[in-house]
Amino acid sequence: xxxxxxxxxxxxxxxxxxxxxxxxxxxxxxxxxxxxxxxxxxxxxxxxxxxxxxxxxxxxxxxxxxxxxxxxxxxxxxxxxxxxxxxxxxxxxxxxxxxxxxxxxxxxxxxxxxxxxxxxxxxxxxxxxxxxxxxxxxxxxxxxxxxxxxxxxxxxxxxxxxxxxxxxxxxxxxxxxxxxxxxxxxxxx
Amino acid sequence: xxxxxxxxxxxxxxxxxxxxxxxxxxxxxxxxxxxxxxxxxxxxxxxxxxxxxxxxxxxxxxxxxxxxxxxxxxxxxxxxxxxxxxxxxxxxxxxxxxxxxxxxxxxxxxxxxxxxxxxxxxxxxxxxxxxxxxxxxxx
Numbered sequence: 001x002x003x004x005x006x007x008x009x010x011x012x013x014x015x016x017x018x019x020x021x022x023x024x025x026x027x028x029x030x031x032x033x034x035x036x037x038x039x040x041x042x043x044x045x046x047x048x049x050x051x052x053x054x055x056x057x058x059x060x061x062x063x064x065x066x067x068x069x070x071x072x073x074x075x076x077x078x079x080x081x082x083x084x085x086x087x088x089x090x091x092x093x094x095x096x097x098x099x100x101x102x103x104x105x106x107x108x109x110x111x112x113x114x115x116x117x118x119x120x121x122x123x124x125x126x127x128x129x130x131x132x133x134x135x136x137x138x139x140x141x142x143x144x145x146x147x148x149x150x151x152x153x154x155x156x157x158x159x160x161x162x163x164x165x166x167x168x169x170x171x172x173x174x175x176x177x178x179x180x181x182x183x184x185x186x187x188x189x
Numbered sequence: 190x191x192x193x194x195x196x197x198x199x200x201x202x203x204x205x206x207x208x209x210x211x212x213x214x215x216x217x218x219x220x221x222x223x224x225x226x227x228x229x230x231x232x233x234x235x236x237x238x239x240x241x242x243x244x245x246x247x248x249x250x251x252x253x254x255x256x257x258x259x260x261x262x263x264x265x266x267x268x269x270x271x272x273x274x275x276x277x278x279x280x281x282x283x284x285x286x287x288x289x290x291x292x293x294x295x296x297x298x299x300x301x302x303x304x305x306x307x308x309x310x311x312x313x314x315x316x317x318x319x320x321x322x323x324x325x326x327x328x
Contacts, residue, residue, distance in 0.1 A: 056215045057231060091242065093211065093234045095227060153203065155212050
């Protein structure tokens with residue numbers, strides 16, 4: 001029995017952690033002066049991270065989506081992704097007990113105000129790459145949100161899936177950060 | 190509130206070689222390969238992943254894309270070969286280690302049995318002596 005116990009690895013809980021940190025690698029100061037009102041060109045320096053305790057090597061993908069107040073967020077109960085369109089993804093292969101942290105610098109590079117008073121985001125710059133967005137708007141620029149979803153590579157299906165399977169259960173991890181947008185550059189701060 | 194579709198710029202696909210290489214590294218890990226060996230393979234896989242993502246970009250020329258995918262294939266082949274080596278080595282090491290552990294276990298069990306047998310024999314002798322002494326005292 002002693003031999004069996006010493007040679008058999010102890011079962012551990014398998015899960016991922018997804019996190020977003022501010023510019024100082026803390027869960028604070030996401031926005032300048034804690035004001036989530038953004039102007040075109042405001043650069044925000046955040047860090048995204050994933051920790052894995054899945055026992056094996058995992059290919060993970062953080063999907064970045066842009067949403068507004070009406071779009072559904074991911075559904076943790078049903079394990080469904082948000083229907084908000086993906087802007088880009090960051091991928092990494094990580095080992096058990098490894099934490100991957102990557103810079104996430106972003107800004108809205110183009111936005112306009114419609115005749116109805118909505119603010120429409122036309123392009124985002126993420127990590128020095130520009131992504132065109134077509135017609136994504138919010139009334140008066142209020143309650144946009146940036147959604148981060150954790151996807152994992154499933155060898156069985158040969159595809160990325162939202163969340164992961166652990167102990168016969170499907171689990172998901174996602175985060176969202178709300179912000180307000182004003183078309184035009186920041187002239188008064 | 191207005192909303193409409195934005196451009197989706199993500200992909201669910203992965204180069205086949207890369208997917209197979211990930212599987213082979215997982216197999217090596219399961220077979221008991223050392224963490225330091227797995228780290229080296231993961232570093233190579235991340236390089237391949239980076240090149241694969243570069244190859245996905247729309248603004249590169251077809252020639253450049255082919256070159257990148259060729260590099261991905263080269264790296265994944267190296268990873269797969271190394272992973273298979275690790276699987277073989279680790280399987281042997283694991284079975285040797287398990288055999289040694291079981292041999293030690295059997296040895297400890299034998300030793301325990303011998304100690305138990307000696308203890309019982311000693312206890313019985315002691316009991317006989319005490320019984321004899323008690324009888325002497327009674328007389």
